[in-house]
Amino acid sequence: MKTTVYSAKNIVTMNAQKPDASHVAVRDGRILAVGSSDEVATWGPYELDEQFADKVLFPGLVEGHAHTMEGTLWRYVYCGYFDRMDPSGTTHRGNRSIDTVLEALKAAEAKMDDPDSPLTGWQLDPIYLDNKPVTRAQLDNVSATRPIGVLNASGHILYANSKALELASLLKKGVNHPGIPLGADGLPTGELKGPDAMAPVSVHVGMSGSIADVDERGLRDFARLCVRTGVTTVTDLAAKLDPDSVDMMLRVTGEPSFPACVVPLRFFLGLSPKELVPEVARLKKLSTDRLSLGRIKLVADGSIQGYSARLRWPGYHNGAPNGLWYVTPEQMLELYELALEAGLQIHTHTNGDQATQLAIEKLELALRKHPSNDHRFVLQHCQLADRAQFTRMAALGMSVNLFANHQFYWGDEHYNLTVGPDRALRMNAARTALDCGVPLAVHSDAPITPLGPFFTAWCAVNRLTRSGRVQGEHEKITVDEALWAITMGAAHSLHMDGLVGSIEVGKRADFAVLESDPRAANPEEIKDVEIWGTVQGGRVFAAADV
């Protein structure tokens, strides 16, 4: 039984009983002791490892809502507006104009050998580029002979060149689809809005299937991003989990050098509630130390900026009709009842406040039938919930994982267009959630926004929009509260707070290795905490080496 003791400049434990320490002893990948060198020495002989002597050890961060497919997307050309780090640690400069996007695509095109293979880009967000969609003609300038497809940051719009449209038999007059705008020449402009419009073209631009599900290399790449962002436990929030995919995930996460625990949630699709619940119960038993299975993801509505979220009165600020349900209330109730009965947890995506209301009401009914003291059903995003809804959520034992990053990336849009000034103030109302007693996590929804819990914490603490406005002063939370949300809060939302989330005896030896103490950072600088790497299950991963 080998014991390793790490000394550190400081160990921030997130355990109120012993908030700070200088030494942590690790045995069998778990935390044996935390304290002074004398205290940890009481456990007997150990090997002292001083590589972190000038570092701060912090609990390994927990990202409670991400999608591992980000790892796959990095094989495509990054077309985003903001600087963003790839799995190798290279930061790609943001593209501040359409011209730089096109130059990036051209540069990638010039390196391609096969003249017919598709060129794929991702994360383009014209909202920041004069709000003009990219056109077919612009992409034809990159290449007129190979198919090109560029994915919007939302993942719900695709921009295609003429060749891609031609391959999909869409480069013709008379196309009549609300998601396919036509130019003055009667031909599609190249913008394809919504999954239905995108589908015929996606297959021709290298996005068939792979975009929705992570593949082997993508999963490894995503884990490298985890190391660079201090994350040791990460969800894959909407996985299909077919047998091949489960086998692959078990194999890859089981590799000795795989640096994170992945928590994939089985998406409610393809099976009826009566079939899904036993299937997820079966999956749960396949769990390992680095692949935690057995949770369900249910999507109730769409997105706010896509105008497909379900809003209560007065609806969308710009008058758009109410959004779409992706599940019937009856199916939601049935699934809640069956999952409660089987002791399985459900995470429900609700963006609009009407979807949130429905989830609250249906869970209340289901709980009457199957009382459960610690179900921790989580509302994911839950961006527009008001105080009354958080109060009911607390009463019902629900948790929330708020999309804090949205405030920064699209807060101005929400203020001006989608929901208007009043409701923009209460979006992702972390203060109210905590005041009402709802256990809180905050998330990035990577790849929609970049993985990086310290940035997400910064968003919840400062509530700055991209234009620099504070939106919802009252809903700010403190640095300590935000740090709790990205560790213990997120762990609690996964029923993993007994296992990870703090540096505490008995827990998994998961640490984020930092250059400074985030508690000491100015609130506006918390996103800039430097990350050296992680320790996961007692294994050391330096960002510089992965």
Add this chain to the structure above:
Amino acid sequence: MSKFGAQCKVDASLPQQMSEPLPVTIIGGYLGAGKTTLVNHLLRTAQGRKLAVMVNEFGALPIDEDLIEAQGDDLISIAGGCVCCTFGSDLSAALIELGKLPVRPDQVVIECSGVAIPSAIAASVTLLEGFAPDGTVVLVDAETIRTAAIDDYIGDTILRQLADADLAVINKADLVDVPTLSALESWLSDTAPRAKTIVSEHSKVPLDIALGLGATPIQSQQMGHADGLFDSIALPCADPLDGEPLAKALTDPKLHITRAKGFFDPIPDGPRKALHIVGHRWDITDSPPNAPLGIVCIGVKGQFERDLIRKTAKEAL
């Protein structure tokens, strides 16, 4: 396939029919309105028509067990040469797969999820080469629809579904009294303004009403209508005619035509055309070469006005 040799022989003698896009009928309506029952009814009464049924992935397997011949991973084989498969978030991909089947189906039937908006599904169908929407049938639960339509959560979804309907089927009509039924019909004339409304019990909507007359309407009509619930008439169209005024005349609600399909030679002279009518909507497209002349109109027995239809058609030309 050998079991249905006779049917295949008819197909083989009409190779030109292969060039027509596969007609896709969309069956919508809220949970419990009877969509699955209708699908099973259509499969039972398919009479040799090879239907490819696509069901959304949320439900339990919707096909009655006695109809299933074999069950593969992705496809269920059903008595009579029909098949059933499921679709999830990517209907287009599922349709493309369907197009690759060794035996080409005659028609596709999509059973929507209870919250799907049929026009969105129809729009995606139009994007796919080789497929064409062929009517949206929206089922209505006669007992619950009025309450559901004002529900805070799903009311607007139900109203959007009805607004998309070409045929609105008032189902479970046996569960309501006559005044309720007629109030419902009048409500639907506002709520589903584009739709022809028909009444049914246990989703027993005649196949030809729900799905049309198939690729060869004249032949289908000559085979007769087994269930005797509806009536039809063939307009010979021996002489060239102007399709648009005829189409407009035939969609007049007074005629109670639920569907019509057939082929005619146009004025001015040009290649043969096909006329499609579903409810109050019509479409004129290119015809496969050598398709037999004549347009068949069908409607529910008791409403359908043969003489008025003949007279209207004559006046329109």
